[in-house]
Amino acid sequence: MIRVALIALLALPLAAQAAARPAVPTEDSTIQRFRAHAKPRPVAPRAPLTAEERNTIRRFREAKPSVVFISAFLPNPDPKGPPKLATGSGTGFVWDEWGHIVTNRHVIGAEVDGKLFADVTEVEITLADGKTYKGRVIGRSYAYDIAVIQAFAPLEAMRPIPLGQRSNLQVGQTVLAIGNPFGLDHSLSRGVISALGREISTGYSTWTTNSIQTDAAINPGNSGGPLLDTSGRLIGMNTAIVATRSEGSVGVGFALPVDTLNNIVPRLISKGKIETLQMGFTTLTPFEADQAFGIKRGLVVNDVDPGTPAARAGLRPLRVDKAGQLIAMGDILLAFEGVALTSAGQFKALLEWLTMVQTGLPPEQVVFDVLRDGQVIKVVLDLREPPASGPMKAQPASI
Missing domain, CATH: 2.30.42.10 (PDZ domain)
Structure with missing residues (x-):
């Protein structure tokens, strides 16, 4: 009897301690308790935009109406299928007030295993306002990867981008790239000129000297888009990237310089091609x-x-x-x-x-x-x- 009573007396303090300790909350009770605090958070006051930010916004808004989305098609040989097959898409920009659109030739070329097997002629041009018009490829250069499209759109909608000059460019200066990466229309990326005078060879059988290297993000779908300086002038056309296996940008992109465009594009508009040696x-x-x-x-x-x-x-x-x-x-x-x-x-x-x-x-x-x-x-x-x-x-x- 004495031994039993002693054990009972020893147990009383332990029971008292257990009753005094708060219950450990469970996960469910924690979630339910914090649900009561759900409400919109207060908005922090914004600092004024910097002069650089205001300029970037302004230049994008100015250039956006000049940048178009291009969809390329080929006739479908299967009479049971749709009348035309989509072969690719990319970016282009208004060259002049007469509806000429400039892009990369590879944007309007259909490929199998990386090899061009057909040059597309008929395309669709979608402007910044979302309206789509027919277009026809009227000139292309294989060496420079340039194509010119005649857009059958209202001429009042054609807003060419002012031209810059390659001789004014400096490594380190800020540049803006506009395009349609992965089909996302009118995306802006910002970077600097990383190098000038680069010679590049792409998978589209082109060799280009004096290219502009930039770290502005250029992704699939940006091809044919404009590269601008901070004055909003056209200084190049985004053409190629060094890509990983996931086909994303790794910060090394290349653009054809504006001087090359200004030399080749008028020839393509007037002649449809660069006059070459005739071999027969x-x-x-x-x-x-x-x-x-x-x-x-x-x-x-x-x-x-x-x-x-x-x-x-x-x-x-x-x-x-x-x-x-x-x-x-x-x-x-x-x-x-x-x-x-x-x-x-x-x-x-x-x-x-x-x-x-x-x-x-x-x-x-x-x-x-x-x-x-x-x-x-x-x-x-x-x-x-x-x-x-x-x-x-x-x-x-x-x-």
């Missing part, structure tokens, strides 16, 4: 050659015009019968002036470069590496008047 033949695209004949290397000569440098040099075209069955494979052009040929667009780019960079007379001869009957040979095209001795002869290559 056409080729299949790599996509066509691969699909029809399984040829994955070089360019297959499709047609040769009589009396041209190509005909005089003896280039052999593809021959098929009336049913489209192959009679004889045409020459396969592997290289031009020592540069391996990968696409028709790249070859056109090389011709443009050969034309544009000439400071004297055009070259009298050009050389192709040609695969013919399983053998690689050199074929020389004489661009002068036909020689009296007859056509040039193809010579086997020492490779």
Whole structure:
């Protein structure tokens, strides 16, 4: 009895302590208790915008009506499907008051596995007010990755961006990029000029010198958008980025300088292309050659015009019968002036470069590496008047 009573006496203080300790709240009770405090938070007073911020806002508002969203389409070969297929989209900007829109050529080119297989002609142009109009591609440069579109929109809606000048640009100065990244219309990014005079090569068979490097965010969909200085002047066209596997910007973007645009765009408006050396033949695209004949290397000569440098040099075209069955494979052009040929667009780019960079007379001869009957040979095209001795002869290559 004494032992039992002692244990009971020892237990009394413990019970008293337990009764005095507050209950530990559960998760549910905590949530319910704090729900009672739910109400809008007070707004903190805003400091005045800085002069730099006010200028950025002003320049964006001024340029926004000049920036357009471009949707490119191709006819659908499947009669059971929709009449046209979307091939891509990007950004463009108003060049002049006559409705000419400038963008990148790759924006209006359909691709398979990174190779251009069709140039789009018909596009849709969406202005900043959300209205959409038809447009037609009237000129394109393969070397400079520039295209010009005639927009069939009211001319009063065409507001060209004032032009700047590359010679005034400095590394470190602030720039503004406007575009439609990932289809999000009229997005603004801000950065600086990281470098000038960059030479870039893109996956669209273009080589561009004197490009502007910037850390302003340029993402897929920004292609063809304007790069502005803080005065709101056009100083370049956003063209390429160094991207990660996720296809996002890593802070290295490139823009064609405005001086290049001001040189090339008027030519494309008036002529539709940059006048190049006329050789007198056409080729299949790599996509066509691969699909029809399984040829994955070089360019297959499709047609040769009589009396041209190509005909005089003896280039052999593809021959098929009336049913489209192959009679004889045409020459396969592997290289031009020592540069391996990968696409028709790249070859056109090389011709443009050969034309544009000439400071004297055009070259009298050009050389192709040609695969013919399983053998690689050199074929020389004489661009002068036909020689009296007859056509040039193809010579086997020492490779």
